[in-house]
Amino acid sequence: MADTALMSIPGQVDPVPVARDITPRADGRVDLMGLPKARIKQLFEEAGLDPKQAKLRSKQVYHWLYHRGTTDFAQMTDISKKMQPWMAERFVVGRPNVVEAQHSTDGTRKWLLKTDDGHEFEMVFIPDETRGTLCVSSQVGCTLNCTFCHTGTMRLVRNLTPGEIVGQVMLARDALGEWPKGRMDIADDESESEYRADGRLLTNIVMMGMGEPLYNFDHVRDALQLVMDGEGLALSKRRITLSTSGVVPMMYKCGEEIGVNLAVSLHAVTKDIRDEIVPINRKYGIEELLKACADYPGASNARRITFEYVMLKDKNDSDDDARELVRLIREYDLPAKVNLIPFNPWPGAAYECSDPERIKAFSNIIFASGISGPIRTPRGRDIDAACGQLKTAAQKKSRAERDREAAEAAATAD
Ligand code: SAH
Ligand code: SF4
Secondary structure, rough: OOOEEEEEEOOOOOOOOOOOOOOOOOOOOOEEEOOHHHHHHHHHOOOOOOOHHHHHHHHHHHHHHHHHHHOOHHHOOOOOOOOHHHHHHEOOOOOOOEEEEEEOOOOEEEEEEEOOOEEEEEEEEEEOOOEEEEEOOEEEEOOOOOOOOHHHOOOOOOEOOOHHHHHHHHHHHHHHOOOOOOOOHHHHOOOOHHOOHHHHHHHHEEOOOOOOHHHHHHHHHHHHHHHHOEEEEEEEEHEEEEEEEOOHHHHHHHHHOOOOEEEEEOOOHHHHHHHHHHHHOOOOHHHHHHHHHHHHOOOOOOOOOOEEEEEEEEOOOOOOHHHHHHHHHOOOOOOEEEEEEEEEOOOOOOOOOOHHHHHHHHHHHHHOOOOOOOOOOOHHHHEEEEOOOOHHHOOOHHHHHHHHHHHHHHHOOO
């Protein structure tokens, strides 16, 4: 049974307890969502199937789970009528629970989701003319406290499990009605086009929701492997981008083991300002960070690293800042593009967004140097779905409360 003992996140700045792995279900059944094929096979063997059966069944179930989005064993038509209830007695295929779904006037959609043990988190879907991007969360809250980010003000943090991460993508496909409709036992029943990513609304994934994905590396990697697997959700790694605030020791590993596009939340070009607004900079400074970008496996002119730069009035938005940004990109010879993000306000934030003319001037300096520096249009601001606005209400707990909960959870786990 899954272990709910509390553990610390490696390398975090402000240690907080986080629950590990999947919460056991009251009915004793095991949730297969988020598990790889080998683990499903192992569970089938432990439940009594012989190795040959377990191998065949795990292959079938894996296909139904991730390629078809099926949650009901009774609909897995190539599994015998006798075997289906055997599975349903022992296993389930879950999804994150939907607390609320909101629609912005610009077409952006936001879902407030809840884990089985009651933690709330959010995912956002952003459609535009050429693509549909799902913004996926990796943690409940974030330990890193960037001063301009609402998520950073959430006190309670827990890593999301692989099932809760890939479950967001599955849920989006459920909501968008995007699973292949045919039956796998009747090959002619479906047209080829149903399998093509470009025919779909959900074409891209960005790990830019709540949390720092590189502080939940293993779970993010395991979830994205299911997303990228041709027999799974089958989305190309070129359509997936992971954004980090600069967890330098994990960046190389990310390129090696996940291989997706990298975005880096740079936001400032001097030590003083970056120390202030992105506090992880005190641990891993700008030079180290840019060196890690230069070493990022797979980065090339065809697959550039994106630098995210939030535009904060009178803080990081001068012409000198723009020129220094260009100089740094050149010094480290980085295949880079810059995304200028107008600051999205939230109640109590200590910053204002730079004026549009200032942002334009900043962008012009970057473009004039030959580097792409577009200004991003904020999406979903009216439903608090824009960058840095994600925050759930339920998590404002004091340190004392968290310590008490951690102690209680540890006691029950014994
Ligand atoms: N934790 C990761 C990924 C999630 S944040 C990271 O920091 O990279 C996604 C992007 O939104 C980051 O670049 C983040 O710095 C930016 N962001 C945070 N708060 C913002 C705000 N209020 N306005 C605009 N962008 C913001
Ligand atoms: Fe965390 Fe990213 Fe927000 Fe910083 S910007 S607090 S790293 S989610």
